[in-house]
Amino acid sequence: MVPDNLSPNAQLALRALACASERNLEGFRSCCAADIVLDFPFHPNGAQSHHGVEEMIREFSVEKVFETFRIDAQEVLDCGDRIIIEGRSHGTYRSGRPPYDNHYIFIMTCKDGNVTHWKEFYNPLEALKQNYGKPRPEKQAGA
Structure with a gap:
């Protein structure tokens, strides 16, 4: 449960997380x-x-594999x-692979x-497990 009476720092942290999640780079930089x-x-x-906000944004660019x-x-x-x-994540891949769900702790x-x-803990095994042994979509002819 997210309390209603959060301090400015907690509001800032949630805003940064939302901006990163929404790929709002300018909003993220401002946080x-x-x-x-x-x-x-x-x-x-x-x-x-x-180190540095620009390197952090490059690191988060892995999210480009996701449609959502x-x-x-x-x-x-x-x-x-x-x-x-x-937090809990949900993503859908651009490639059509099965959806991605994971559990996170941010400090x-x-x-x-x-x-x-920004210290980010997530279950790397969950990402592997969700896609392990599942077939990738067939490539279309000419694709």
Whole structure:
């Protein structure tokens, strides 16, 4: 459940998540510090860290494989400068692969009206499991 009486930092973190989810790049930039740090502690390719809002936007460009993609906040824990958001994603692939659903935990640090640190936890096995052993759509002749 997302409370109604959220602090400005929690509202900012939710706005940043919504902008990223909606691919609203200008809105996303306006929420983040230029030197924001993005951490993926459990990335399928090993722990990763990215620095700067432009690098973060490039990292999120993987979402281009989706026709639709959305992360909806389920719960928010407002801890002052640190905001914890539990969310669920749903996406449909452009290629016609089965839909993508996952569970996320975001820990965002906010300072001076900007998100300065974005730590994203999700289940990388879920992404693999949802597509493991499922046939990819047949390519059309001439495609």
